[in-house]
Amino acid sequence: MADQYAAQNAASVAHTDSSLVPALRWEELPEGPVLVLLDQRRLPSEEVELVCTDVPALVDAIHTLAVRGAPLLGLAGAYGLALAAVRGFDVEEAAEKLACARPTAVNLAYGVRRALSAYRNALKGGADLTGAAAAALEEARALHRQDAQASARMAAHGLDLLKELLPGGGYRMLTHCNTGALVSGGTGTAFAVAGAAHRAGELRRLWVDETRPLLQGARLTAYEAARAGMAYTLLTDNAAGSLFSAGEVDAVLVGADRIAADGSVANKVGSYPLAVLARYHHVPFLVVAPTTTIDLGTPDGSAIEVEQRPGHEVTEFAVPGVPEGGSEAGTGVAVAPLGTQTYNPAFDVTPPELVTAIVTENGVLSPVTEAGLAELCDGSRSGNGMMSI
Numbered sequence: 009m010a011d012q013y014a015a016q017n018a019a020s021v022a023h024t025d026s027s028l029v030p031a032l033r034w035e036e037l038p039e040g041p042v043l044v045l046l047d048q049r050r051l052p053s054e055e056v057e058l059v060c061t062d063v064p065a066l067v068d069a070i071h072t073l074a075v076r077g078a079p080l081l082g083l084a085g086a087y088g089l090a091l092a093a094v095r096g097f098d099v100e101e102a103a104e105k106l107a108c109a110r111p112t113a114v115n116l117a118y119g120v121r122r123a124l125s126a127y128r129n130a131l132k133g134g135a136d137l138t139g140a141a142a143a144a145l146e147e148a149r150a151l152h153r154q155d156a157q158a159s160a161r162m163a164a165h166g167l168d169l170l171k172e173l174l175p176g177g178g179y180r181m182l183t184h185c186n187t188g189a190l191v192s193g194g195t196g197t198a199f200a201v202a203g204a205a206h207r208a209g210e211l212r213r214l215w216v217d218e219t220r221p222l223l224q225g226a227r228l229t230a231y232e233a234a235r236a237g238m239a240y241t242l243l244t245d246n247a248a249g250s251l252f253s254a255g256e257v258d259a260v261l262v263g264a265d266r267i268a269a270d271g272s273v274a275n276k277v278g279s280y281p282l283a284v285l286a287r288y289h290h291v292p293f294l295v296v297a298p299t300t301t302i303d304l305g306t307p308d309g310s311a312i313e314v315e316q317r318p319g320h321e322v323t324e325f326a327v328p329g330v331p332e333g334g335s336e337a338g339t340g341v342a343v344a345p346l347g348t349q350t351y352n353p354a355f356d357v358t359p360p361e362l363v364t365a366i367v368t369e370n371g372v373l374s375p376v377t378e379a380g381l382a383e384l385c386d387g388s389r390s391g392n393g394m395m396s397i
């Protein structure tokens with residue numbers, strides 16, 4: 009089986025430009041500051057930037073997944089708050105709108121809260137509105153730097169863990185959704201570990217789940233893997249079982265949108281079935297996430313709010329080239345009869361007993377316990393849960 013896939017590798021290596029347009033950046037234009045997003049709805053066909061000048065535009069970009077992925081949502085929240093402050097919009101209202109734009113990834117509310125606290129503290133300290141806005145922007149930039157550093161540390165810890173678990177090297181990793189530079193100020197979460205393994209010459213194959221219905225694996229992870237020159241193979245989500253049974257998977261690596269205090273992991277829908285498969289086949293199931301994704305304020309998996317997405321994402325295929333990327337009902341190709349009911353949760357929750365280890369920038373937790381998670385987190389931060397804004 010391995011030889012059959014080696015031929016496909018040549019095609020993926022053909023991409024030589026490994027540099028990615030930043031997923032998000034702050035830019036000072038003559039007409040005022042803006043937040044520039046790489047529009048992820050348009051990938052992989054086009055690298056198009058989306059310029060946000062106000063909070064409603066950013067909230068729409070978050071809803072429609074132009075900007076997505078837990079750590080990047082944290083940055084979008086923090087910079088969005090700063091944008092509101094610098095442009096003189098109602099900052100408290102902006103905070104509320106941004107923080108609840110999507111409910112599951114705790115990083116979004118966390119990023120908003122960090123920038124908002126900096127803004128409020130500056131005002132309390134006697135700063136004027138301009139000074140307070142500058143403080144919010146500096147906090148967003150600090151979170152950005154912290155996120156980039158966290159990526160590098162997760163990659164190093166993750167690679168060490170793989171060496172320990174799989175001493176033979178030459179890993180065949182299965183990943184789900186998209187967790188690379190497109191979701192981070194750095195190189196990402198789970199994908200950053202795959203990248204480290206690749207650079208160490210130890211990545212034999214990255215199995216990429218397409219990730220129905222919005223195809224973050226096919227459109228985004230395959231795009232990043234190709235750019236990095238990785239040996240990767242795309243599969244439909246429901247082909248994962250036969251891959252495990254053929255003995256072709258050494259480890260599963262996924263990110264997380266929220267990790268509850270008991271270690272339950274909310275991540276892109278389809279992660280939980282992979283964890284079940286991994287346990288049955290005695291394969292490690294590794295969750296790679298910064299501590300900003302750990303929410304000690306949410307006691308367990310049942311308390312995590314799972315975002316429900318619109319039905320047209322299931323009943324229609326998006327057409328490449330449609331400006332909205334098929335994000336509006338009726339802009340895709342119908343693949344189900346009109347009026348079909350759908351079940352479209354964006355995430356699922358994996359219980360801690362199915363997670364072999366959680367890899368963070370502060371180290372690796374295995375087995376996953378409530379006390380261990382609390383220790384991994386900074387003592388000064390008692391969870392990222394619901395903020396009072």
Ligand SMILES: CSC[C@@H](O)[C@@H](O)C(=O)COP(=O)(O)O
Binds near residue numbers: 186354
């Ligand atoms: C980026 S790391 C972890 C997660 O945010 C990622 O796996 C994921 O589920 C993203 O979902 P998305 O709906 O694309 O925002």
